[in-house]
Every structure is written in C-alpha cells, then in structure tokens.
Amino acid sequence: MELHDLIDLGRYPIDRPDSAAYAGLLADLRREIASDGCAVLPGFAHEAGLARLVAEADAVAHLGHRSFSRTNVYFSQDDPSLSADHPVRQFYDRSNAFVPADNFKPEGPLRMIYEAAPFMPFIRDVLDEPVDRFFRYDDPLADVIVNAVEAGQGFPWHFDTNNFTVTLAIQNGSWGGAFEYVPDLRTSADENFEGVGNVLAGDRSNVRVLDLQPGDLQIFKGRYSLHRVAPVEGPRRRYVGIFSFVETEGMCGGVERTRQLYGRVLPRHYERAGLRADALRD
Ligand SMILES: O=C(O)CCC(=O)C(=O)O
Numbered sequence: 001m002e003l004h005d006l007i008d009l010g011r012y013p014i015d016r017p018d019s020a021a022y023a024g025l026l027a028d029l030r031r032e033i034a035s036d037g038c039a040v041l042p043g044f045a046h047e048a049g050l051a052r053l054v055a056e057a058d059a060v061a062h063l064g065h066r067s068f069s070r071t072n073v074y075f076s077q078d079d080p081s082l083s084a085d086h087p088v089r090q091f092y093d094r095s096n097a098f099v100p101a102d103n104f105k106p107e108g109p110l111r112m113i114y115e116a117a118p119f120m121p122f123i124r125d126v127l128d129e130p131v132d133r134f135f136r137y138d139d140p141l142a143d144v145i146v147n148a149v150e151a152g153q154g155f156p157w158h159f160d161t162n163n164f165t166v167t168l169a170i171q172n173g174s175w176g177g178a179f180e181y182v183p184d185l186r187t188s189a190d191e192n193f194e195g196v197g198n199v200l201a202g203d204r205s206n207v208r209v210l211d212l213q214p215g216d217l218q219i220f221k222g223r224y225s226l227h228r229v230a231p232v233e234g235p236r237r238r239y240v241g242i243f244s245f246v247e248t249e250g251m252c253g254g255v256e257r258t259r260q261l262y263g264r265v266l267p268r269h270y271e272r273a274g275l276r277a278d279a280l281r282d
C-alpha cells in the first residue's frame with residue numbers, strides 16, 4: 001500500500017510541493033483558515049482508500065475506550081473558588097470511545113497517512129507555521145486515533161489540548177453527528193471566559209456547522225476554537241480519524257485527561273507532565 005492507494009493525489013498533490021497545483025491549493029486553504037478558522041478538503045481519501053480506512057476502523061472499534069463522564073470545556077476538575085456560572089464550573093455529559101493510537105500499526109492506512117513524508121509539511125504549510133514550531137504529537141496513545149461515536153453519544157463543547165487538529169471523516173452515523181465550532185474563541189494569552197460562557201449559555205451567533213462527508217479532511221485550530229459533535233442517531237457508528245500536531249517538540253497529553261479519554265496512562269505521561277508552551281487551563 002502506498003499513499004496514492006489512500007489519497008486522491010491528483011486533486012490534492014501534497015507529494016509535489018514545488019508544483020503550481022500545490023501552490024494554488026495552499027492559497028485556497030489558507031484563505032479558508034483565515035476566514036473560517038477551518039479548512040476542508042472534500043474527498044481527500046478516495047473511495048478505494050476509504051474502504052481500507054473503514055475496514056481498519058471496524059477491526060479496532062471494539063478496542064475503543066468507552067468513557068462516559070461529565071466534563072467541562074477544559075477537561076479539568078471543578079473549582080469551587082469560582083462563581084457558579086463560570087465556564088470552568090459547567091459540566092456536560094460526554095460519551096464516546098477513542099480507539100487509542102497504539103492500535104494503529106505503521107502498515108495500516110490511518111497511520112500511513114499520518115506518518116507519510118509529505119503529510120506533516122503539507123499541514124504545516126496550510127497553517128503557515130514555522131518548522132521549529134510544528135511537530136507530530138509525541139503521545140503513543142493519542143497521536144493518531146479514531147473517535148467512534150454510537151447512537152445517543154456525542155461530544156460536548158470543549159477545547160483540544162493539542163494546538164492543531166486534523167480530522168478525516170471515515171464513516172458518518174445514520175443521522176446527526178454534525179461538527180459545530182466557534183473559530184478563535186480564545187488565544188494562548190486570553191481565555192475569554194465571557195465569550196466561552198456565552199456559547200455555553202446558548203449564544204449561536206458565532207457557531208458554524210459542518211456536515212463532513214466520509215473522505216473529507218478537516219484542518220482546524222482546536223486549542224483556540226470551542227467545538228462539539230452533535231449527538232449521533234441510528235444504527236451506524238460515526239468514525240473520525242484524528243491526527244494531532246503540536247508546537248512544542250516532545251509534548252504529550254496530561255495525566256488526568258489521558259486517563260479519562262484512553263483509560264490508560266503510560267510512564268511518558270507522568271514524565272512529561274507540565275511540558276507546555278502556554279498557561280491555558282487545558
Ligand atoms: O469527532 C470529531 O469530529 C472531533 C472530535 C473532537 O473534537 C475531539 O476528539 O477532540
């Protein structure tokens with residue numbers, strides 16, 4: 001299996017960075033990021049590639065960590081020193097199953113895309129990030145995962161812990177499962193608790209809704225854009241592949257969040273606890 005067995009390299013020539021087609025693609029995607037906080041590449045995985053990705057997801061879905069918890073948008077503990085209406089103190093039901101990254105073998109399709117030589121430089125180009133501030137997530141449980149969502153499950157409003165999130169829609173649920181987000185709601189220097197509180201209280205004025213189709217790649221600033229997955233309905237599971245990138249080399253997830261989402265913690269998570277480039281609440 002090679003990259004062209006998975007990705008439509010004719011439409012998305014990520015393997016030809018010196019071509020005019022690449023330059024044109026880049027310009028379009030950067031414009032999308034600037035105006036929407038998000039870029040979508042429809043049909044990034046072609047039909048035959050998608051069939052392989054669905055087969056892999058079906059084969060490992062039972063290894064997903066089913067976790068049901070009440071979480072705030074920061075995946076942090078309650079803080080009773082804050083007022084009752086503070087965003088840190090608003091908790092919502094979360095239920096989904098992340099298939100941990102160590103189930104995706106290098107020879108499988110999902111990790112093949114993530115680790116393919118041209119993939120990271122392409123994503124970095126789209127986000128216009130410098131080489132010394134763009135790395136694969138150094139987390140053996142979370143660098144590339146599948147989010148498996150079944151009927152009745154969803155993923156409430158939250159910020160991602162990693163700076164940049166790239167998702168690949170693999171299979172949609174029978175109904176529901178739209179991706180909703182508010183671009184750039186906070187910055188690395190400003191939590192904007194008021195703006196976050198407004199969205200949690202139901203303000204939809206800045207909410208954007210995306211109905212991604214299987215095969216679509218989405219590039220997204222998840223650490224700064226509040227987002228959620230609407231509940232899924234019907235018999236078919238929703239699968240999304242999630243590729244993570246960070247701005248600090250060697251960064252991995254925190255202990256508490258890793259335990260919640262993956263059901264396991266590795267020595268590396270304890271060793272690296274606290275290695276962060278910003279002081280956001282997570
Ligand atoms: O499933 C998705 O589309 C994204 C899920 C998500 O936001 C996350 O895993 O952090």
Ligand SMILES: [Fe+2]
Nearest residue numbers: 159160222227
């Ligand atoms: Fe997220």
